[in-house]
Amino acid sequence: MPEMPEVETIRRQIEEKMINLKIKSVEVNSVRILKNISSQEFQKEMVNNSFKEVIRRGKYLIIKLKNGKYLIFHLKLTGQLIYGEFDSDSKVIFLFENGKCLNFKDKRGFAELWFVSSLQDFLPIKKLGPEILDKEFSFEKFYSLISGKKTKIKPLLMKQDVIAGIGNIYSQEALFLAGILPSRIANQITFDEAKKLYNSLKEVLLSALQYHGSSVDTYVDLNGEKGKYADLLKVYGREGQPCLKCKTKLKKIDLAGRGTVFCPHCQK
């Protein structure tokens, strides 16, 4: 699923390829995808506009437009942003003067597109917790976020208002790397374990970023290419297979309604 590394990959690619391209027109093929603006109004706003700046917060992709307003994308489970030929199967298509298109696709219909005048007004982003890889973030801050909580650690890591950008894949991977059971209660995690977890999260996210994310389902980058980190996943999707460290059969449980794979031997 698109998490921080996947969204950041797309952000960098849009920044590299699409800044200042003039928008000729916009086609909207879904009534659900635009969350707070009508198709007609949206089309009017977009014609002759262009992308000025591409920002990411958590799993949100934010595009600052020439006129100072913002597009906010959320890919949810199966959203795709692909720059290339016109693709009529898309929910929203931005047609540029250079003849190319940005196709916003989504098989499942969860993806969202917002249009806002100011980021201050956009609550979902205001509520987000800090970014693990932010320069301002630190182990001390991480520890203070988890140490008082009675929640199981894995669902806690996925709470966007606690830490932004982590989803079902990278929470499982980081917990495996840190040797911590996903079902451990957060406030029972020791200082040293928390340190391991913090380092594991950074390691997993940085590594996934290098590989342009994980294409376990429909995720592709701006070029329509798969992320190569899926081959390096150690627990996600490997239920029943041998642990890569100790050969123990990996187990799958349900935590807060989400499938969770772990090694019952390596993770304590």
Added chain:
DNA sequence: CGGGGCTCCTGTGCGC
């Protein structure tokens, strides 16, 4: 206030 459970949705893959 926190946590569990339900909901949105549709393609996929498995079992009968």
Added chain:
DNA sequence: TGCGCACAGGAGCCCC
């Protein structure tokens, strides 16, 4: 072989 159903999950919401 083919059909039908469970399952996949980000995040908001409701309820206890």
